[in-house]
Amino acid sequence: MANTKSAQKMVRKLNKRTAINGARRSRMRTFVRKLEDALRSGDKSAAQEAFNHAQPEIMRAAQKGILHKNTASRKVSRLASRVKALG
Incomplete structure (x- = not known):
């Protein structure tokens, strides 16, 4: 348990940020x-x-720090190639 006022505030901030990041990742x-x-x-x-709906969501997640920028680009690229491969 946090002992100081500042540590207690940091725990509150961390919990709020974790919930926001979890919602973004889930979306x-x-x-x-x-x-x-x-x-x-x-x-x-x-x-x-x-794909047109998923691509901006993936890039937004990278922008918000949920994913690394290169990871997001790699995911988008692989998904785009799979869409393109459909006959």
Whole structure:
């Protein structure tokens, strides 16, 4: 348990930040999961639509510090190539 006033405040801030980051990470994963489902179904137009929604969410997560910038770029690139590969 935190002993000083400043340590108690830091614990409060940390808990709030953890909740915000968890919500952002969950939101990003939801969009990626929808894209994965569209890719599995084989519908190119649905996959493209899902990709158009997922890509900004992934990049926003990188901007907010949830993902590293290069990790986000790699994820987007791999998903884009999978969408493109659909016949």
